[in-house]
Amino acid sequence: MGSSMPTSAPGTRDEFVTSSLPAGLTIGMEEEFHVLDPETYELVPHAPLRLAGVAAANTLASELLSSTVETATAVCESLEEFRDEVVRQRRALCAAAERVGVVVATAGTVPASGSKPVPISAGARYAWLAEEYRQLAAEQAICASHVHVGVPDRELAVALAMRVRAWLPVLLAMSASSPFYRYGDTGYASYRTLIWSRWPTAGPPPTFDSAQAYDDTIAALVASGTITDAGMIYYDVRPSARYPTLEIRVADGCPAVDDAVLIAALCRALVIATEHDELSALPSVDVQPALLRAATWRAARSGTAGHLIDPVTGAPAPASDVVDRLLAYVQPALEDRGEWPIVKELADGLLQRGTSTERQRAAQRRRGSWTDVGRMLAAETGDIG
Numbered sequence: 001m002g003s004s005m006p007t008s009a010p011g012t013r014d015e016f017v018t019s020s021l022p023a024g025l026t027i028g029m030e031e032e033f034h035v036l037d038p039e040t041y042e043l044v045p046h047a048p049l050r051l052a053g054v055a056a057a058n059t060l061a062s063e064l065l066s067s068t069v070e071t072a073t074a075v076c077e078s079l080e081e082f083r084d085e086v087v088r089q090r091r092a093l094c095a096a097a098e099r100v101g102v103v104v105a106t107a108g109t110v111p112a113s114g115s116k117p118v119p120i121s122a123g124a125r126y127a128w129l130a131e132e133y134r135q136l137a138a139e140q141a142i143c144a145s146h147v148h149v150g151v152p153d154r155e156l157a158v159a160l161a162m163r164v165r166a167w168l169p170v171l172l173a174m175s176a177s178s179p180f181y182r183y184g185d186t187g188y189a190s191y192r193t194l195i196w197s198r199w200p201t202a203g204p205p206p207t208f209d210s211a212q213a214y215d216d217t218i219a220a221l222v223a224s225g226t227i228t229d230a231g232m233i234y235y236d237v238r239p240s241a242r243y244p245t246l247e248i249r250v251a252d253g254c255p256a257v258d259d260a261v262l263i264a265a266l267c268r269a270l271v272i273a274t275e276h277d278e279l280s281a282l283p284s285v286d287v288q289p290a291l292l293r294a295a296t297w298r299a300a301r302s303g304t305a306g307h308l309i310d311p312v313t314g315a316p317a318p319a320s321d322v323v324d325r326l327l328a329y330v331q332p333a334l335e336d337r338g339e340w341p342i343v344k345e346l347a348d349g350l351l352q353r354g355t356s357t358e359r360q361r362a363a364q365r366r367r368g369s370w371t372d373v374g375r376m377l378a379a380e381t382g383d384i385g
Contacts, residue, residue, distance in 0.1 A: 024272035026150035032143035041374025043067035105377035108178025108192030108252030113141035143253035148245035163274035169299035175251035176303035177356035189303025205235035255380035269330035
């Protein structure tokens with residue numbers, strides 16, 4: 001729930017400046033991980049405290065529930081550098097977990113999510129969240145992937161958030177990894193999205209016509225007592241509360257490194273493409289807030305296995321067609337960076353093999369075993385060579 005990007009990036013939203021630098025020069029990712037028993041694949045409480053002492057070299061932070069930890073990459077420029085960073089962080093975390101007798105897995109949920117109470121992590125902020133939000137806080141045994149794309153101009157960051165938001169349900173569908181909760185199949189590809197959407201500031205962002213309007217809304221929400229600070233703005237895309245970045249928060253945790261790289265690359269390409277449109281005064285995809293919320297729900301329900309709502313037409317279409325529309329939109333941005341071949345290959349691979357949700361369901365069907373699902377997720381998360 002927090003933010004733990006490295007301190008090599010500026011530390012407050014006041015450090016956004018009016019800048020001539022183009023958007024999309026840098027990317028980074030925060031990855032959240034479930035900590036699990038290696039035999040039962042149930043959630044292990046108090047793991048952040050145990051892991052922190054043996055993973056000092058890793059950028060490691062606790063989350064609201066004590067069975068979850070978060071890592072953050074360094075600020076990267078190339079996809080190759082980004083992949084290396086994800087692998088480095090995962091390798092350090094997996095090694096630390098092994099030393100204390102646990103395993104880690106990143107996925108929107110694991111089968112054990114919600115099955116037993118998990119203690120809240122230590123700290124005054126987490127204590128306040130637990131007391132104020134009660135059962136909602138207790139059910140947050142979920143993990144996401146947050147992508148940060150460099151946008152040094154805050155006014156531009158808000159404008160690009162408004163343009164990017166129409167495409168985010170497609171990224172959610174591609175990252176879907178949370179079909180199971182409380183040892184049952186929810187029928188959703190991303191049940192994490194349903195759990196997360198109950199926070200009062202979560203989901204697709206409303207319309208803002210300026211950075212001032214965005215900041216005024218934050219101030220009003222803080223004054224209402226609903227949230228304590230800008231860090232509790234949980235929109236699917238937001239100007240970061242701490243860094244000169246646009247933070248895209250819609251994706252489930254991605255067990256496969258390839259999927260994490262794909263989602264990050266598409267996030268950056270969307271920022272670059274929408275910046276071009278913004279500076280060229282081209283019209284944005286006009287999506288009504290109600291339809292955007294419906295598109296998000298549809299993506300959470302079906303992933304890439306059914307239909308999605310096409311952000312341009314507003315009509316249902318096969319998921320592969322909507323993914324192709326997204327790829328066509330960002331292709332020029334990817335070609336300019338020399339990233340189109342690898343992103344196209346990764347996207348085609350994801351559609352051919354299915355999302356993590358589909359692979360998890362197949363694993364559970366083969367033997368009817370929840371531990372098989374947990375074992376598969378831990379193995380994919382640690383499959384880093």
